[in-house]
């Protein structure tokens with residue numbers, strides 16, 4: 001139904017998007033760095049300029065994939081098929097586990113904030129947690145948002161998580177970290193729009209219409225990070 | 236759009252603290268949070284409580300370390316509980332966020348423990364060492380203990396803060412060190428009473444045999460009150 005209203009009214013529920021995309025939305029994201037902790041340790045993020053490059057790469061790869069999965073879920077594509085598609089697009093077992101854990105935490109928050117039968121059904125069929133991007137898309141739909149909104153929330157989250165984490169990891173000036181996000185905003189918008197196109201194609205073409213961009217270094221870092229005995233962030 | 240469900244779905248709010256039952260309708264475990272500054276004796280309190288109560292109660296522990304898994308490992312090494320009853324939550328450098336502003340990871344941990352080893356009578360949730368403003372969300376725990384020690388001097392109760400003034404039990408630990416640091420326990424008791432009114436305060440020395448006794452007694456009272464309410 002959200003898909004039907006899409007195009008008729010832009011942003012029927014804009015404030016709900018602000019609630020969902022707020023970094024303080026209580027779904028567990030604060031404990032995750034989106035790969036930034038491992039990249040900092042490897043010397044690949046040392047300041048705002050590196051952070052921007054890191055985020056640009058993440059946005060274009062796993063950010064786009066997550067945004068497309070979220071948009072497809074909000075567009076009514078079968079969430080279980082999307083969950084399988086997310087598995088296929090997440091080569092790192094550590095990242096698959098992280099994504100499902102965050103999906104479960106988001107499900108918990110969403111059930112209380114925007115109860116919906118679609119979320120209940122997914123939770124019942126994936127009791128250990130569905131992939132975060134799929135849950136995000138269903139949550140967006142439950143909040144009255146459209147697929148493009150869901151894509152925006154996922155794309156933004158793919159860069160806001162690392163930016164916040166790097167403020168804590170490097171004591172980076174928070175103004176500089178936020179300026180990075182502001183500079184990335186046009187690219188975030190483009191990624192969200194591309195993700196929406198993929199999602200609409202997936203409604204007829206199935207999940208193979210979804211992008212499968214990957215970031216091998218993020219996968220390798222994630223596997224390594226998961227084995228650290230001492231770390232600040234869960235991923 | 237799926238907005239036509241204003242009646243709500245109480246059963247699907249999973250079972251955060253306000254709900255007293257598990258999904259199968261049985262009474263869930265009482266959840267007690269332990270917070271307080273770094274090194275005040277939270278883990279020592281958890282360990283002593285487990286030793287005192289594990290013979291009569293089914294207990295599990297969730298730790299929230301800031302950087303390491305040290306607390307969980309201490310409890311494992313000292314075998315206060317079997318390994319499957321202890322879970323460490325990672326907090327992304329923000330211990331107070333994980334127990335107050337975004338409790339989702341801790342709720343997962345509590346529920347997973349109940350599912351894996353339950354039914355449980357008592358779940359102890361230890362916060363990462365933080366500052367005097369750290370308190371637990373009521374969505375996560377049913378009651379909270381704030382643990383301070385005398386080693387920082389006798390001024391801490393006077394300084395107050397939400398932990399000292401509102402916790403259901405204030406524990407002033409390491410009283411054995413009071414003479415060494417010149418801390419006046421009488422002053423601490425008086426200041427604590429001024430901050431807390433009638434809320435209880437326990438003075439403990441966990442190096443003494445059964446030094447945990449006043450806290451154990453308080454936990455037993457909480458459990459009795461918890462199980463007295465029909466589900």
Ligand SMILES: Nc1nc2c(ncn2[C@@H]2O[C@H](COP(=O)(O)OP(=O)(O)OP(=O)(O)O)[C@@H](O)[C@H]2O)c(=O)[nH]1
Pocket residue numbers: 271272273274275276277278279280306362363364365408409410411412439440441442
């Ligand atoms: N003398 C004395 N030492 C104590 C007492 N209680 C705990 N300790 C010691 O104080 C130190 C810190 O105790 P923990 O229980 O690890 O403190 P904590 O509050 O869990 O610390 P964090 O989790 O790191 O914030 C340890 O070396 C304990 O052995 C006590 O009553 N007297």
Ligand SMILES: [Mg+2]
Pocket residue numbers: 277278279306361364
């Ligand atoms: Mg401890």
